[in-house]
Structure formats: C-alpha cells, structure tokens
Amino acid sequence: MNPILRPAAAAWLPLAALLFVAGCGGKSQPASPVIDGPVAFRRQVVDAAPPGGEDCCTDVCAAGDLDGDGYADLVLGGEHADGPGLFWYQYPQWDKRPLASGQFTTDMQLADIDGDTHLDIVVGDTDRGLIWLRNPGDLKADWPALVVAAGYVHDLEVGDIDGDGDVDAATCDKHAVGIHVQTAPGTWQSRTLVEREGEGTHLADLDGDGDLDLVLGGLWFEAPAEPLGGEWLRHDFAPAWSPDARVQTGDIDGDGRLDVALTASEGEGPVAWFAAPADPREPSWPEHRVGELVLTGAHSLQLADFDGDGDLDLATAEMHTGGKRVLVYLQGDSGWVEEVLAVTGSHNLRAFDLGNDGDIDLAGKNYGGSGRVFELWENRTADKVLSLAPDAAAAGGVGAWLYEPIDDARPDDQFGTMGLLFCDANHDGLPDVVAGGMLYLNHGGRGRPWQKVALPAGVDVFFGPDVDGDDLADLVGFRGEQALWLEATGREATTWTERTVAPVPRGRTQGAAVADLLPGGAAELAFTRGMHLCCLAIPPDPALPWSLTTVAEPTEEEAVAALDLDGDGSCDLVTSTRDGFHLVAFANPGPATAAAGHWPAHVLATTPGRADRIVPADIDGDGRLDLVVSEETGDLEETAVVAWFTPAPGGGPFDAPWRRHPLSLSRSANSLDVADFNGDGRPDLAVAEHTDMQAGRVAADNRTFLLLNPGDSGGAWHARLVDTGPRSSHLGARACDLDGDGDLDLVSTAWRQFRTLHAWYNPGTGS
Incomplete structure (x- = not known):
C-alpha cells in the first residue's frame, strides 16, 4: 500500500x-441497518431459502468451527426438504454446502465425538433416530452417518456424562428422557432415566461435584457415580413451571453458583430465572422475573454477556406461531433492560461469537411458515467506533x-x-x-x-x-x-x-x-x-x-x-x-x-x-x-x-x-x-x-x-x-x-x- x-x-x-x-x-x-438499542445489532440474512418444506420445517441450528480455521460456521437443517436436508454455511461468506439428506428435527449439537480434533454433528433424524455425522477432516469428502440410538429426538444435549473423557448425549422425545453413553469409541449404551411429558433438557453440574446433572424444565436430576446403573435423584426447584420449557444455566447473580433460566416453549409464560441456594437440593428456588412480558411459544433461550459488562444477559424469541418477538434482556444494576431485535419470530436461537471479535451474536430462523429465512443478528459491541x-x-x-x-x-x-x-x-x-x-x-x-x-x-x-x-x-x-x-x-x-x-x-x-x-x-x-x-x-x-x-x-x-x-x-x-x-x-x-x-x-x-x-x-x-x-x-x-x-x-x-x-x-x-x-x-x-x-x-x-x-x-x-x-x-x-x-x-x-x-x-x- x-x-x-x-x-x-x-x-x-x-x-x-x-x-x-x-x-x-x-x-x-x-448488510441491513443497525438495530438501535442499548446494544447495537445488525441483521443479516444468511439464507433466504433455508432447507425444509414449503411450510415446514426448518428445525435444527448450531454454530461451531467445522473447517478448523478458528471461526464459527453455521449448520442448519430441516424436514421435508427437496434435496439435502442439512447444510453447512462456511464463514465468512456463508457458502452453502450440503452435508446430508434426512428428516432433521428438532435439536442439534456440534462436538468432537471421536477425539480427532474435528467438530462432528449430532442431530435427530425422524427416520433414523439420534445420528452422529462424522467430520472427515477433508471437507470435500462425505460425512459418514452413524446411528447412536433409535427414537424421536426433540431435545439434545452433549457432554461427558460418565466422566471418562469422551462425549456422551442426553435426549428427550417429549415423553421420556434418556442418556446415551460412549462406553468405547463409537459404541453407545442407552438408558431411559425418567418418563415425563414435556420438553426442555439441559446438562450442567448444578451441585458442583464435578459431574453433569440433568435439568428438565423445573426439575433437576442429580447424577450418580455410575450414570448407566445408579439412581438419578430428583429435585424440584420450580415445580409450578410448565412442563414445556427452554432451559439454560449460568451464574446470573454472580454468587458462584449455577442458576437456571426458563421460558415456556409451547404455551404462554414469563421469562424467569431461579437463584440456586447454597444447597441446590433445596426445593423451590427463589424466582426472579425477567421483564414484564408474557411470551407465547418462547422456543429459544440463550444466556450470554451481550453488552460486555461482565454479567450474563438473556436472549429469547417467540415462534412464528406465537408472539413473534425476538428479544434480548440486558442485566443492569436496576433491573433488566429489554431490547427488541425483530417482530417476525425465531426458533432455537443460537448464541456464538461471529468473527472472533469478542462479542456474542445470535443466529436463528422460524421452524415453519412461508417466507422464513435463516438470519443472524451481529452484535456490534466490540466494533463500536472510538x-x-x-x-x-x-x-x-x-x-x-x-x-x-x-x-x-x-x-x-x-x-x-x-x-x-x-x-x-x-x-x-x-x-x-x-x-x-x-x-x-x-x-x-x-x-x-x-x-x-x-x-x-x-x-x-x-x-x-x-x-x-x-x-x-x-x-x-x-x-x-x-x-x-x-x-x-x-x-x-x-x-x-x-x-x-x-x-x-x-x-x-x-x-x-x-x-x-x-x-x-x-x-x-x-x-x-x-x-x-x-x-x-x-x-x-x-x-x-x-x-x-x-x-x-x-x-x-x-x-x-x-x-x-x-x-x-x-x-x-x-x-x-x-x-x-x-x-x-x-x-x-x-x-x-x-x-x-x-x-x-x-x-x-x-x-x-x-x-x-x-x-x-x-x-x-x-x-x-x-x-x-x-x-x-x-x-x-x-x-x-x-x-x-x-x-x-x-x-x-x-x-x-x-x-x-x-x-x-x-x-x-x-x-x-x-x-x-x-x-x-x-x-x-x-x-x-x-x-x-x-x-x-x-x-x-x-x-x-x-x-x-x-x-x-x-x-x-x-x-x-x-x-x-x-x-x-x-x-x-x-x-x-x-x-x-x-x-x-x-x-x-x-x-x-x-x-x-x-x-x-x-x-x-x-x-
């Protein structure tokens, strides 16, 4: 120059x-005008024709570095697609690359299942059950699909459930919740933990003993030393909460303990978080409302520090069948500040750092309805003009x-x-x-x-x-x-x-x-x-x-x-x-x-x-x-x-x-x-x-x-x-x-x- x-x-x-x-x-x-608010977000359409049928469904969404370049890519899939149902969108231009055919619903996670340092895809397929798509490393090669377990998957969480150093999974089919443990590389053993109507599953170490417990809406189950054989003890921290929920955990109040945030994923309900007591086994944790709105179909919930002030904020969204609001709540000294990002709805929002600029962005889509798009909201906190x-x-x-x-x-x-x-x-x-x-x-x-x-x-x-x-x-x-x-x-x-x-x-x-x-x-x-x-x-x-x-x-x-x-x-x-x-x-x-x-x-x-x-x-x-x-x-x-x-x-x-x-x-x-x-x-x-x-x-x-x-x-x-x-x-x-x-x-x-x-x-x- x-x-x-x-x-x-x-x-x-x-x-x-x-x-x-x-x-x-x-x-x-x-890309689109910047959304004015306490935090500046800029909306960008990633795909105006996302996978799925004409009216339904574009269900699964995840973010992670698939190609090893150090930057998060996006993965999106759906059902009833005319052609491949699962696509990888490569950062930064969001080049759309087909990954697999199938009927993908409703949740998906990215994790290194086989320990080869490449992120794999774990996702539900209505025909095959819970499947693992193995990242070949050579991104021009096919992604082999391996079946982890049969059955419908609505919720999916991944983590090391048995503490042996590899990745396991927990799923919910809206009737029962189970775990799927890798007992050897690529070999899985499944166990049904509880039969329960509803949705909303999350893995987190609520009791701080070093293993992953299971949160199901307003309940949590304490993991035993032997997850496949021991008794998972039930604790009710929000017994009145709807059985259909979205769940996230994090230290919301800064006291060093994991709290739980909930939304009503199918019906009506507020946004709330529950403060973990010193002994999380105590029943009925203190409830704190986030904002004053009653949301309908808030099938998205993410906790992250969106404004960069060091505490956790919250993002949620109503589906297109509900109130259609996409919202960020910023935690402040005098309460929660509400910011509306859109009024067109979203489903299964994902929070991630787009471009490694140090602030947290959002990606999402509606699962159904004509004219739906795959979009993201780019947080401009880290890029503000001096x-x-x-x-x-x-x-x-x-x-x-x-x-x-x-x-x-x-x-x-x-x-x-x-x-x-x-x-x-x-x-x-x-x-x-x-x-x-x-x-x-x-x-x-x-x-x-x-x-x-x-x-x-x-x-x-x-x-x-x-x-x-x-x-x-x-x-x-x-x-x-x-x-x-x-x-x-x-x-x-x-x-x-x-x-x-x-x-x-x-x-x-x-x-x-x-x-x-x-x-x-x-x-x-x-x-x-x-x-x-x-x-x-x-x-x-x-x-x-x-x-x-x-x-x-x-x-x-x-x-x-x-x-x-x-x-x-x-x-x-x-x-x-x-x-x-x-x-x-x-x-x-x-x-x-x-x-x-x-x-x-x-x-x-x-x-x-x-x-x-x-x-x-x-x-x-x-x-x-x-x-x-x-x-x-x-x-x-x-x-x-x-x-x-x-x-x-x-x-x-x-x-x-x-x-x-x-x-x-x-x-x-x-x-x-x-x-x-x-x-x-x-x-x-x-x-x-x-x-x-x-x-x-x-x-x-x-x-x-x-x-x-x-x-x-x-x-x-x-x-x-x-x-x-x-x-x-x-x-x-x-x-x-x-x-x-x-x-x-x-x-x-x-x-x-x-x-x-x-x-x-x-x-x-x-x-």
Missing part, C-alpha cells in the same frame, strides 16, 4: 514503512487540522486512477506528490501553490524507484497491459519520457509494495493487478526487458503488504483472497525458486468484511510485525471495521488464525496508513471514509480520523477527528510531512471526486 519514497526522502516515511524495510532488508516505500465526536481541535479551535486541497481541478483522464506516492522529483528537498498520472511539485506545502505536471497520457503511477542510478527522477506505472518506466528529462522534472518495460495483466491495481523478493541487489516491485499478485524485477541494465513473476492467481486486486514473516531474510507477501474475506500470506520460497512464481499460500485469518488496505507494523511493540487491516463496504452504513492482527499465539508465522483486534467502526474504510502522528514512538493509524462509490450519493459527513496507539500503558486507543465533511477518500489518508515542519500531514485521492487531491495539514500540537 505505501508507495515508494526515494532514499533522500526517508525522513518523510511513515513508521510502518520504516518497520517493514527493517523486516525485509530491501528498499522501502512509503469516540469521534467533534472537539475544539477538530472544529476550528486551537490545534485544528487545516484542510487545503493540492488540486481541485484534476483533468477528466484521472478518473479511475489509483496511484498515490511521494518523491522528491526535482531534488529540492521537499516531498512532491504523484497521483495517478499527475505530478505535483511542492513549493513549500501549506499556503503555496503546487506546480502541476502531466505525465505521459494514460499512465497510473505506483512506484518511484531509482531505476538507473542517475540523478534524474524515475517513476513506474501501468497503462493497460503495459508496465512503463518514466524518466524525467531534467532535474526540474517538468517533462518526462516513457519506455515500455514489461507486459502485465490487464486490470486495476490497488496494491503496491517495494521489497527484496528475488535474488539480486535491487528491490522488486510487488503489485496486484487483474486478480493477479505479481512482482516486477528491474534488471541491471534497465533498458533490457524487465522480468515479471506471477506470485499467485487469482487474488483480490486490493492491497499487498511485504514483510519477512519467517525471518529468512526474504520478504513474503500478504494480500486478500479473491473473495476478499481472507488474509493470505504467500511464503517466499527462496532464491532458487522465487522467480518461478506461484508461491505457497497460507491463510492467516478471516475478516468479517472485505479486506481492503493491509499495512504491516509492530503495533504492540513485541518485536514482531502485525497486520493492520481496514474493510470496505458497498453502502453508507457504519459497518467497516479497522482492526489489527497479531500472529497466532504459540504458533509459527504462517499458522492460523492470527488474532483479530477490532479498533473502530466506520463507513467503507478504503484509506489507511500507519505512522507515529504524536511523536511518542508508537505506530498510530490514519483512516478516511469512502462514500463516493455512486454518482450523486456521497455522504455529507465523511470522516478522516486518527487512531492513537496507547502502547503498553494499558489505556484504550484514542480517536482524533481530523476532518468531517463532504470530502471522500479512496486509497488515501497517506502520511507525509508536506510542509517540512517536522510532523506528518495527510494526502488523499478520491473516486468520483477524482478532480480533487485532498491535503490536511497537521497543527503540530501533539495530534
């Missing part, structure tokens, strides 16, 4: 570029950044150009700016006019290396399927020659980096173009054809970062996969084979949104380079996250998943740079919003802002607003000291606002 600076201009270089130079040893180059409220400095008072465009009359042929870099083209010691096919000669920065120089027609410039070792400025860019070397005809850099040096793929370039990639003394030019990741080598005699290496294809045409991940002295490259939702590292194979291309690929992490900008920097000061990533979106909603990724704890540099640390939430963040803006020695971030994707639809309040790094002080990142207004940025927010006052200013290009080249001048008051 950071365009190259000539060595003479190294003082202008952002900190991130300095860091990656040291790491590589080469030359450097600089405070960007205008302050005195941002509103024109002391310390305000000054906006002053470099050019507001760029010619028509600059629409669609992507390049932006700094170089001292005329050797006067001031950084000049190259934007697309225009050079702007700096005569002092702020308050002084910039001299416009048109470069050869049609070129989009991305690099400024010293190609031939003379004292004339060089630039490298692309035009169609050509790579061009531009050279100034004199030191004043007002006229330029061009030479075609190599063929390149047709397409756009939105990522460029300079690094030591191939054997030889000179650094190479890495870039994305036309869904290709390439590098261009400058020969000792630059008049000869330059060598093009295809590192990988297909990839996204967005940013590329160069850094030495494995410490072997050669830079590796990181970009995004073609779908835009995965960060992938291409490991430099070394001098013998690097030039042959098609480097080994390693997926490092998954991004909830489409990765756009990628910048390497040691954000946490641990001596290892991290990756700062901004996301793009196609709308004007604040759904784009800026986050930084750290290497997998205890793993190698190419091991996944890298850990994601969200920092801010904004509109499409297609502009990002990393530099020390406040002089404390730590890398900060500059971000700008992009809203001019479509003609006539640009936001009036685009934000350009800094995220200031607290380092190891233990404090939170601080957001500093640079500007808010109609100025959109695309591939901008680039840091450079334009006016020579010792602090970093910002420069941005735009998309449909291409006629303006933006500049913001740092007031020099600590940012």
Whole structure:
C-alpha cells in the first residue's frame, strides 16, 4: 500500500514503512441497518431459502468451527426438504454446502465425538433416530452417518456424562428422557432415566461435584457415580413451571453458583430465572422475573454477556406461531433492560461469537411458515467506533487540522486512477506528490501553490524507484497491459519520457509494495493487478526487458503488504483472497525458486468484511510485525471495521488464525496508513471514509480520523477527528510531512471526486 519514497526522502516515511524495510532488508516505500438499542445489532440474512418444506420445517441450528480455521460456521437443517436436508454455511461468506439428506428435527449439537480434533454433528433424524455425522477432516469428502440410538429426538444435549473423557448425549422425545453413553469409541449404551411429558433438557453440574446433572424444565436430576446403573435423584426447584420449557444455566447473580433460566416453549409464560441456594437440593428456588412480558411459544433461550459488562444477559424469541418477538434482556444494576431485535419470530436461537471479535451474536430462523429465512443478528459491541465526536481541535479551535486541497481541478483522464506516492522529483528537498498520472511539485506545502505536471497520457503511477542510478527522477506505472518506466528529462522534472518495460495483466491495481523478493541487489516491485499478485524485477541494465513473476492467481486486486514473516531474510507477501474475506500470506520460497512464481499460500485469518488496505507494523511493540487491516463496504452504513492482527499465539508465522483486534467502526474504510502522528514512538493509524462509490450519493459527513496507539500503558486507543465533511477518500489518508515542519500531514485521492487531491495539514500540537 505505501508507495515508494526515494532514499533522500526517508525522513518523510511513515513508521510502518520504516518497520517493514527493517523486516525485509530491501528498499522501502512509503448488510441491513443497525438495530438501535442499548446494544447495537445488525441483521443479516444468511439464507433466504433455508432447507425444509414449503411450510415446514426448518428445525435444527448450531454454530461451531467445522473447517478448523478458528471461526464459527453455521449448520442448519430441516424436514421435508427437496434435496439435502442439512447444510453447512462456511464463514465468512456463508457458502452453502450440503452435508446430508434426512428428516432433521428438532435439536442439534456440534462436538468432537471421536477425539480427532474435528467438530462432528449430532442431530435427530425422524427416520433414523439420534445420528452422529462424522467430520472427515477433508471437507470435500462425505460425512459418514452413524446411528447412536433409535427414537424421536426433540431435545439434545452433549457432554461427558460418565466422566471418562469422551462425549456422551442426553435426549428427550417429549415423553421420556434418556442418556446415551460412549462406553468405547463409537459404541453407545442407552438408558431411559425418567418418563415425563414435556420438553426442555439441559446438562450442567448444578451441585458442583464435578459431574453433569440433568435439568428438565423445573426439575433437576442429580447424577450418580455410575450414570448407566445408579439412581438419578430428583429435585424440584420450580415445580409450578410448565412442563414445556427452554432451559439454560449460568451464574446470573454472580454468587458462584449455577442458576437456571426458563421460558415456556409451547404455551404462554414469563421469562424467569431461579437463584440456586447454597444447597441446590433445596426445593423451590427463589424466582426472579425477567421483564414484564408474557411470551407465547418462547422456543429459544440463550444466556450470554451481550453488552460486555461482565454479567450474563438473556436472549429469547417467540415462534412464528406465537408472539413473534425476538428479544434480548440486558442485566443492569436496576433491573433488566429489554431490547427488541425483530417482530417476525425465531426458533432455537443460537448464541456464538461471529468473527472472533469478542462479542456474542445470535443466529436463528422460524421452524415453519412461508417466507422464513435463516438470519443472524451481529452484535456490534466490540466494533463500536472510538469516540469521534467533534472537539475544539477538530472544529476550528486551537490545534485544528487545516484542510487545503493540492488540486481541485484534476483533468477528466484521472478518473479511475489509483496511484498515490511521494518523491522528491526535482531534488529540492521537499516531498512532491504523484497521483495517478499527475505530478505535483511542492513549493513549500501549506499556503503555496503546487506546480502541476502531466505525465505521459494514460499512465497510473505506483512506484518511484531509482531505476538507473542517475540523478534524474524515475517513476513506474501501468497503462493497460503495459508496465512503463518514466524518466524525467531534467532535474526540474517538468517533462518526462516513457519506455515500455514489461507486459502485465490487464486490470486495476490497488496494491503496491517495494521489497527484496528475488535474488539480486535491487528491490522488486510487488503489485496486484487483474486478480493477479505479481512482482516486477528491474534488471541491471534497465533498458533490457524487465522480468515479471506471477506470485499467485487469482487474488483480490486490493492491497499487498511485504514483510519477512519467517525471518529468512526474504520478504513474503500478504494480500486478500479473491473473495476478499481472507488474509493470505504467500511464503517466499527462496532464491532458487522465487522467480518461478506461484508461491505457497497460507491463510492467516478471516475478516468479517472485505479486506481492503493491509499495512504491516509492530503495533504492540513485541518485536514482531502485525497486520493492520481496514474493510470496505458497498453502502453508507457504519459497518467497516479497522482492526489489527497479531500472529497466532504459540504458533509459527504462517499458522492460523492470527488474532483479530477490532479498533473502530466506520463507513467503507478504503484509506489507511500507519505512522507515529504524536511523536511518542508508537505506530498510530490514519483512516478516511469512502462514500463516493455512486454518482450523486456521497455522504455529507465523511470522516478522516486518527487512531492513537496507547502502547503498553494499558489505556484504550484514542480517536482524533481530523476532518468531517463532504470530502471522500479512496486509497488515501497517506502520511507525509508536506510542509517540512517536522510532523506528518495527510494526502488523499478520491473516486468520483477524482478532480480533487485532498491535503490536511497537521497543527503540530501533539495530534
């Protein structure tokens, strides 16, 4: 992303570029609206045509990491489907993959049944009974189905019931409750514990003796030492509760004991929780109502900390046959705060962490009815924008950044150009700016006019290396399927020659980096173009054809970062996969084979949104380079996250998943740079919003802002607003000291606002 600076201009270089130079040893180059409420949720339809018959039924739902990439996927199944009845939805794009045919109802769990570290699926099938679908590890292979026990399954819980270290199951068929214990790998023994009309089964260690007890609505059964042969003792903690219930357990009041939450799953009833006494065998636990509503058909209940305040909250939903409300209750000091997420109903909600951002999200669907969809509600607690409220400095008072465009009359042929870099083209010691096919000669920065120089027609410039070792400025860019070397005809850099040096793929370039990639003394030019990741080598005699290496294809045409991940002295490259939702590292194979291309690929992490900008920097000061990533979106909603990724704890540099640390939430963040803006020695971030994707639809309040790094002080990142207004940025927010006052200013290009080249001048008051 950071365009190259000539060595003479190294003082202008952002900190991130300095860091990656040291790491590589080469030359450097600089969904739906959010639901308002106490917790912000964003609704997303995962599947508008979920499995099941036209009117019924889409019953079973679960969340877990099926493919081992470190992120939760979704599984959904139903009855009467025309085709497969069970599907896996792969994060992050929710690619729908058929898993099995059958009549799947009404509950499902994911667990590693056979101990091979892969999550398997345990689910009820009306024809076969309780079945176990074994994860083959090879996700292109079939999932073998093994029968655990015969009989209808309405409730299903999994856990180590007999304490031998493997996974067992408990089921309820609405008439009886039984357990199914693995006595040997893949061998099951079943026992009916109690005959009871109703539903609502849960496994939990209520008495704290180290084994799993069984909760059935308002009753619980104390597990014996021998679950298959001993007596399960019954205890009534809520004897008046409906026999049809949803059940969850958790320490709701923070006293260290497991409490029980209940809803009426089929009829009418309140939402309530029951506080466990010191001796949970005592009858009739104290009941506490959650909210004032009486719900109908609340066939969903989940306990989780939705607002991130450290205590348990509650989610529930009425089915489409009931009141149709989807609700979250947040536990506060003065009671429970109700938040309505939807009024269309849901069934068997599942709480999970979507995208590993640290907050708890919800997925669900109605089990029947026409027009039902599989949907999720993404919790935005962890992704909230850091405070960007205008302050005195941002509103024109002391310390305000000054906006002053470099050019507001760029010619028509600059629409669609992507390049932006700094170089001292005329050797006067001031950084000049190259934007697309225009050079702007700096005569002092702020308050002084910039001299416009048109470069050869049609070129989009991305690099400024010293190609031939003379004292004339060089630039490298692309035009169609050509790579061009531009050279100034004199030191004043007002006229330029061009030479075609190599063929390149047709397409756009939105990522460029300079690094030591191939054997030889000179650094190479890495870039994305036309869904290709390439590098261009400058020969000792630059008049000869330059060598093009295809590192990988297909990839996204967005940013590329160069850094030495494995410490072997050669830079590796990181970009995004073609779908835009995965960060992938291409490991430099070394001098013998690097030039042959098609480097080994390693997926490092998954991004909830489409990765756009990628910048390497040691954000946490641990001596290892991290990756700062901004996301793009196609709308004007604040759904784009800026986050930084750290290497997998205890793993190698190419091991996944890298850990994601969200920092801010904004509109499409297609502009990002990393530099020390406040002089404390730590890398900060500059971000700008992009809203001019479509003609006539640009936001009036685009934000350009800094995220200031607290380092190891233990404090939170601080957001500093640079500007808010109609100025959109695309591939901008680039840091450079334009006016020579010792602090970093910002420069941005735009998309449909291409006629303006933006500049913001740092007031020099600590940012």
